[in-house]
Amino acid sequence: MKKVLIIHTGGTISMLQDEQTGSVLPANVHPLSGVSDLLIDIAEIDEEIIYSLPSPQITPAHMLELAVFIAGKRADYDGIVITHGTDTLEETAYFLDLVMDTEKPIIITGAMRSSNEIGSDALYNLIAAVRTAVSENAANQGVLVVMNDEVHTAANVTKTSTSNIATFQSPQFGPIGLVTSDMVLFHHKTLPRPLYKNVNKISKKVYLLKAFAGMDQEVIQAIHLLKPDGLVIEGMGQGNLPKQTVSALQKVIEDEIPIVLVSRCYQGIVQPTYGYDGGGKQLKDMGIIFTNGLTGPKARIKLLIALEYTKQHSLIDDFFKNGV
Known part of the structure; x- marks a missing residue:
């Protein structure tokens, strides 16, 4: 069985809705931490929480730290899944896609509704992301974003709606794959992409x-x-x-x-x-x-x-x- 590392960084997928006020806030314990029993038939799972940040607080310096962290861990895993807030998810995905030199799948996912909201997409998106991470066809595709049953490239995906769970789309070319109930189906291959390795700081304005x-x-x-x-x-x-x-x-x-x-x-x-x-x-x-x-x-x-x-x-x- 393949081995996948889930890296949590924060965002709505890590938050809970306050039943009294209706506001969505970070939880004391990540609501999706420890759900490996639900993934046991898909992969062997390890988890790391490196940030607990709403994604508007994620900076390019955090993105570089994340890239360095993944580089130090990827040899031990067949795939990496990152949970992330949706507001800056596409920027983190693209940053990683530019600097990460890896054949192994790196999948980013998030949620538009927190884990205890009606119609939450949090757990479902996580499961879909892990399934994609163990797919043979996800290798050599660069960093991918998996949301709402679709697989998108980091370069093309963008958030198109403030609240709709189908917010992540690739307006130019569409998704490159679909996640169905019994398979992860890729209908496109990504082109070779430029890589900018050995970036050890982000210091410019x-x-x-x-x-x-x-x-x-x-x-x-x-x-x-x-x-x-x-x-x-x-x-x-x-x-x-x-x-x-x-x-x-x-x-x-x-x-x-x-x-x-x-x-x-x-x-x-x-x-x-x-x-x-x-x-x-x-x-x-x-x-x-x-x-x-x-x-x-x-x-x-x-x-x-x-x-x-x-x-x-x-x-x-x-x-x-x-x-x-």
Whole structure:
């Protein structure tokens, strides 16, 4: 029988609803800790609790600590399952996918409803994640997210609803697999992905900014004064910004601060199509780095990692051209 390590980090999946107030709070004892008897027919289970944090409190430094922890444990297990809060689950999954060099399955799951709420998805998602972790077809697929009977890649999955249990979706390409009552069925294979090994710290400051109608240079100037190491902007459409932002962006670039552009649309990629002031072609010619289908939060994660390797613009540009 295969052996799986479950790593708990916190989140709704680790919380309970207060019956009097209705609020959902961390439990004194993890409600899913010690459920290995329910998994005995699937795998031999060990458990570790390394954090008990609501996921808005998870930082890239925590993500790196988690990666290091997994690296020290993975030789003893056939697969790893991580329970995590849903608010930043996709960022942690993508971070691990970029830095973890492993053929063994690494599965992340969570819950939209705490363990004692009516219709809780907590235990069900955990069981589905363990079943995926022991699936032969989950190997060499990178870090996967298993929620609501679906298997998603870390690069493509995103939280789409504030409360619906079917919140995790991959709008661009859909899930790569399904969890049924008697099997884990993969209908796609992931492409080879870039790996950025030997990241031993996350020390840079990168801001994420969303473009809006009427946006001018003031907010970019304010961020520039904070002396960031990098900036990610969710632009409009195919990658366009109001023309009033251009002069401030140029000054950021002149200070050799990389700017990465994604789209605020949840489908499609940015392209240097439009040649007007603030259009994608002008932004690309200025030296703004275009992504390849990442969301803003994931582009920020990738830029944080890239900056630990280099500050050279051309190399950072290559980071974002090299897959997702």
